[in-house]
Amino acid sequence: MNVPSRARCVLRFRSPDQPGILAGLTPLLTENGWDIREATIYGDPDTATFFTRMELASDRAKIADLPRQIAPAVAALQLDWEVHDIAEPMPVLIAVSKFNHCLVDLLHKVEIGALPIRIVSVVSNHEQERSRVEWHGIPYHHLPVDRTDKAAQERRFLEIIEESGAELTVLARYMQILSDNFAERLDGRCINIHHSFLPSFKGAKPYHQAKTRGVKLIGATAHYVTADLDEGPIIEQDVRRVTHATTADEMVAIGREVEASVLSRAVRWHAEHRILGNGNQTVVLI
Template sequence: MSDSSFVLTLASAPLPGIISAVSTAIADLDGNIIETHQHWDRPTNRFFLRMAFLGPAGLTLPAIEQALQPAVARFGLELHIADAAHRPPIVVMVSKFDHALLHLLYQIRVGWLQVEVAAIVSNHGDACATAEAAGIRFVHLPVTPATKPAQEAALLALVDETGAEAVILARYMQVLSDDLSRRLSGRAINIHHSFLPAFKGAKPYHQAYERGVKQIGATAHYVTGDLDEGPIIEQDVARVSHADTAEDLVAIGRDVESRVLARAVKLHLERRVMLSGNRTVVFGK
């Protein structure tokens, strides 16, 4: 039997001895640490740690949690252990623009994203053929101002039913209610077609064109009740010029959006993103 692989993440006050205590507990389980990142966030005075490690065949999550209990109690750790081989289920939401969805599906197909799409949800029927071609369940949830509460309740029921660990808004062009945003806090990721905090709201590429920008960008962030204000996970930009039209900016932006969203999903599901107030600590490889 092969080794087991795990990811440990924790947050706590910045106390001396945390890394030593956690490393010793893993070593006592015959674990081998293969990657580690840590960060002291001075504004919030919080310490963040991510460790990836291998364990002997048969090592279980409860056994690891039990071995780490003395460190948890001593340092007041907010600790989470995950099986790195687990392919988490996700729900992807989309409206009519499907470029970000198609890029996600491609990265899953080639193995760069290790996830299972439990369902594709849309307020339009356009993505049904894409879902059927990929062998993925399609759920049509049309929405109007009058039906929004019932539509969001159906979405939450679907998330519970599928056990989705993340909800990905791949250009889902509806604003989530405050209640739904709270219910999905820390696990709903949106792609905004702008380099936030600039050009929030509708038609950001047209706003950028009118300002004559020389770079356009995209921002993947966690969803909160404040529109386009959630903690930022990933961003990127592309060069544009005075010769580009607003429609050119839209076309160039589609590529940036797709790449940024895919990277954010990967970072989140590999547990490389940790929340620190309205900011994020992102541990890359």
């Protein structure tokens, strides 16, 4: 006997904050055969906006029917909503330069099932990670940067993203400044890891900047890429304590572990559709 596959999806939305939002939506879901497996909410008092993420499952309802089923609540409650099928892992492209710790961490976590993603391609301006990536059966694209025609390299980069079907691009210590056009094309679909606790120490060599300032905490920041360098909405951050005796090189070594863990959390939350924009900030529903 053929057993019908179980539909699994994430419904997330924002709406004007008001009483009765969940009370108006959940009966429609229940009546149409949806089981709410997880729900996280946040009401922002500053913007008077209500944010919701629900993980739904059903043996008899179809994801394609969900828009019609919740239409009365969408109209009555002014829901700005999205639905995402989570039956398959999200296709992700990774870009890397010479520092490979974030790439290695992502490869390992995918291999052990700790990340709900599928790495479909790796792009690099260097050749050194080719053998590692291809050992995992992943296409590797070497895109050296020609300083006289950087736009050509970016055009090919964007073509690879489209050809691979990647829904998210991850800059895993990809040490190139992207053009405004590139950033705009990937708005909300590109995550960068910056090796400092933003907004402090933007740009190059942040650990050396931190050493010069005598900081006692260093960190890493995962954020969405925008046209403004290191100014995109912050997703996740973490820190480690250092002392006056910690050298800049030691800070770099300490920072590698922080960068890898911060980036993998940000990638997982994006792949699980837990991140919603809220002006120049993010709401992460975990």
